[in-house]
C-alpha cells in the first residue's frame with residue numbers, strides 16, 4: 001500500500017499488522033529516512049525505517065527497545081483514558097478537581113460550576129443538549145469553548161497588563177490575543193504581543209498566574225536564560241510546582 005504523507009518524505013511503504021507479538025497493532029513504514037524510529041500512540045505502534053534496512057535488523061532494533069515501547073504504550077493508554085469527556089455524565093478535570101459534566105436543555109447557553117461536599121459538577125446548559133441528542137457532546141464543547149473564551153478575555157489581559165506595569169515593562173506590552181494551539185499555552189513576541197491558549201482557564205488559578213508570569217517575563221528577557229527564570233521566580237516563587245502540574249495534567253485539558 002502506498003501512502004502520500006504531508007511531510008518531506010513523499011512516498012512511504014506501509015505494512016499493517018507487521019508484528020503480532022506486541023500489545024497493539026504495529027505498522028512498519030518505510031521511507032527515504034536515514035535511521036530507525038518507533039512512535040507510540042494509545043492505539044498503535046509505528047516503526048519508521050529506511051527503505052533498505054532488513055526486517056531482521058528492524059526486529060533486533062525493536063527487541064532492544066521493547067521495554068521502552070511497552071512503557072510508552074502503557075503511558076499513552078493511561079493518558080487516553082483520562083482525556084476529557086464532555087458527554088452528559090462525562091468527567092473533566094476542572095481547576096485540578098475531578099468534575100462531573102451534566103447537560104441541561106435551555107434556550108440560552110450557560111456554564112455553571114456547582115461545588116458540593118460530595119463532588120464538583122460542571123453544568124452545561126443550552127440548545128441541543130436534550131438527553132440522547134446525537135450531537136450533544138459537540139454542542140456542549142461549543143458552549144464550554146465560548147464560556148472559557150469569555151473567562152479568558154475577562155481575566156488574562158488585565159492581569160497581564162497589571163504584572164507588566166509592576167515589572168516596569170507595561171509600555172512594551174502591545175497586545176494580548178487568544179488562540180488554541182497544540183504546542184503552547186502561551187507565546188510572547190519581541191513586538192510585545194502575548195498570545196494565550198484559552199483552555200488554560202480549566203487549570204487552577206496558580207497555574208494560570210504562572211502562565212501569565214512566564215509570558216510577561218519574556219518582555220524582560222526574550223529567552224529562557226538563568227536571568228529569565230530568576231525574574232519568573234520573583235513574581236511566581238512556586239513556578240516549578242506549576243510547571244510540574246502542567247506537565248502531568250495538560251493532556252486532560254484538551255478538547
Ligand SMILES: [Zn+2]
Pocket residue numbers: 214218223224
Ligand atoms: Zn517561554
